[in-house]
Amino acid sequence: MSISRPDADETTSLLFNQSLEKGLTVLRAFSAQRRTMTIAEVADAAAINKSSAQRMVFTLEQLGYLRKHPQTRRYQLTPRVMEIGFNYLAANPLIEVANPFLSELTKVTTETTCLTEPDLLDMVYIARFVSAHFVPVHMPIGSRIPMYCTGSGRAYLSALPEDEALAVIERSDRASHTVHTRTAVADILDMLREARRRGYAVNSEELFLGDMTIAAPVLGGSGRPVGAIHVVAPTSRWSREEAERRLAPPLLQCARAVSSSVRAMG
Known part of the structure; x- marks a missing residue:
């Protein structure tokens, strides 16, 4: 499977x-499915x-980003x-602002909490407690x-x-991805409208079986979303109704606090 350019318009510049x-592209070609490759496989x-x-x-290889197995x-x-990814994380002010709030959210809910940022059609994990x-x-x-089938993605959207x-x-x-995944555009738009009304979005086993998340957007100074925070609520411990009742209030409080801090940064 080839890796396409993120934005073809960028290639028009001299x-x-x-x-x-x-x-x-060569660096990005390596993955969990392609841990090692020959030159032909890289091509x-x-x-x-x-x-x-x-x-x-x-x-x-000379720069130290690839190595060849001797056998x-x-x-x-x-x-x-x-190093490149770490430098991004270390320089990202959103992570620095959000970390203490995420830590407190995990303490209050006793569940794993995460911060994600948008990139093209995906949300990317940048912090996790x-x-x-x-x-x-x-x-x-x-x-x-x-984005289309996850709590954090729908919260952002x-x-x-x-x-x-x-x-x-x-x-x-x-x-x-599972039998629960909603793929129709009209259905997803309806869920976004509901998330907009409630302030949070829910993903119940649409990406992975047994996995449920409740997510709220983080808003920047212009009122536009800059990311999303979600709480992991496995279906082995939570029903959707109980998760929304008990986890949504502290999640919303956390997202508002992070959003306020982001806006204060200018």
Whole structure:
């Protein structure tokens, strides 16, 4: 499966560096499904020719971002790749502002709480406070989840103007991840309107079986959403009605406090 460019319009500029694009595409080609690759596999995954793949891999190896196994001759990422992501997390003021509130929310609810930010059609985990209770799905920092079928994604979309939210939904793949996934555009829009009215969105086993989340948007200085906070409420411990009754109030209080702090930063 090839990795497409995030925005084709960016390639029209004479300043656009295609070699840098290829190098980043090679790094992004490695994943849980492709932990190690040969040069030919890299070329296929990154949708570039073998000669370009060889140059990119050699350069990334020299820079310390890739290494080659001495026996298998297959390439894999090195820990140096994490430096770029860590620098983003360390420099992100939203994380710094939200962390104490997330910690308190986990203490109050005794459940895992998370902060996500939007990127294209996904929400990306940027902070997480794990409770002592079992959670059915491990979502480390950097994990990506689609907006259309998740609590945090719908919370974020509910705070956008409806035409903008509709554009995101229509561009999404809208695959059925479980038997509970809602994929019809009209159904998702109805859920966004309900989330807008209540102040929070709910995902009940639409992405992973056994997983339920309740999420509220974080609003920036212009009143536009900048992210979302959600509480994990596994269906093994919570019914939807009980989760909304007991978890939604402290979640909303947390989201409002983080939003106020974000606005205070200017």
